[in-house]
Amino acid sequence: MSTSARRLIVGVTGASGSAIALRLLQLLQQADGWEVHLVLSPAAILNAQIELNLGREAFEPLAHRVYAHKDISASIASGSFRTEGMVIVPCSMNTLSAVAHGASSNLIARAADVVLKERRKLVLVAREAPLNLIQLRNMTAATEAGAVVFPPVPSFYLGEISFQQMVTQIAGRVLDQFGIDNPDVFRWNGIKSRA
Ligand SMILES: Cc1cc2nc3c(=O)[nH]c(=O)nc-3n(C[C@H](O)[C@H](O)[C@H](O)COP(=O)(O)O)c2cc1C
Numbered sequence: 001m002s003t004s005a006r007r008l009i010v011g012v013t014g015a016s017g018s019a020i021a022l023r024l025l026q027l028l029q030q031a032d033g034w035e036v037h038l039v040l041s042p043a044a045i046l047n048a049q050i051e052l053n054l055g056r057e058a059f060e061p062l063a064h065r066v067y068a069h070k071d072i073s074a075s076i077a078s079g080s081f082r083t084e085g086m087v088i089v090p091c092s093m094n095t096l097s098a099v100a101h102g103a104s105s106n107l108i109a110r111a112a113d114v115v116l117k118e119r120r121k122l123v124l125v126a127r128e129a130p131l132n133l134i135q136l137r138n139m140t141a142a143t144e145a146g147a148v149v150f151p152p153v154p155s156f157y158l159g160e161i162s163f164q165q166m167v168t169q170i171a172g173r174v175l176d177q178f179g180i181d182n183p184d185v186f187r188w189n190g191i192k193s194r195a
Contacts, residue, residue: 005035008178009076009086009115011108012059014043015127017090017152018051019163024089024171025062031180037076037083038063039107043092069106076111085121086112087174090152093128093135099147100138112147122147123177125170150174158186 008028012021021044028036040056048054060066067074075081088095088108095108099122104110115122124147128135139149152170161169172185 007083015090015092089125100141
């Protein structure tokens with residue numbers, strides 16, 4: 001990795017959608033010039049086991065640096081460590097709440113708080129359905145603080161695509177937020193281009 005690599009923090013939490021986190025890390029590996037700093041919550045690890053039958057070993061080799069969830073002494077806990085921003089994928093309602101209220105009791109929440117205070121980009125792939133008023137208000141508060149709330153909604157206009165294609169589309173559209181392009185992402189070019 002070159003010294004000019006751009007740093008992106010990836011937090012993975014215990015909402016449904018482990019496959020999106022895994023695919024996003026794979027796409028980041030293919031992208032040139034990005035240095036990935038990864039934190040998994042304990043619930044994220046449990047979820048990956050349930051949803052993908054995979055452990056943390058499937059995620060960690062895809063990052064340049066991996067941090068413990070409780071390591072609030074880590075570099076990414078400080079604004080002096082320069083990054084392009086952070087994505088939390090998937091983002092649980094628990095972590096959304098912590099971010100929305102500035103509660104930094106673990107490294108994912110602290111790193112997100114730092115990203116917001118430094119006015120860097122924070123993308124929250126918040127997953128829950130249906131949403132209660134508290135969750136909607138937390139999304140509003142996070143948005144007001146500068147975050148992008150990006151629910152992992154399928155692109156239904158793509159028709160009958162595979163699960164993997166759907167996951168790639170969502171992960172790729174999330175990376176679009178950081179200007180990271182991927183050739184596997186479908187780009188709508190008008191109804192005529194489908195013919
Ligand atoms: C199989 C499974 C699926 C879950 N799906 C969601 C979900 O979609 N959204 C959510 O907010 N929480 C979900 N949860 C609950 C979170 O994992 C739980 O609130 C946890 O405390 C989140 O902790 P974290 O934010 O530190 O990862 C799920 C839990 C399990 C076991």
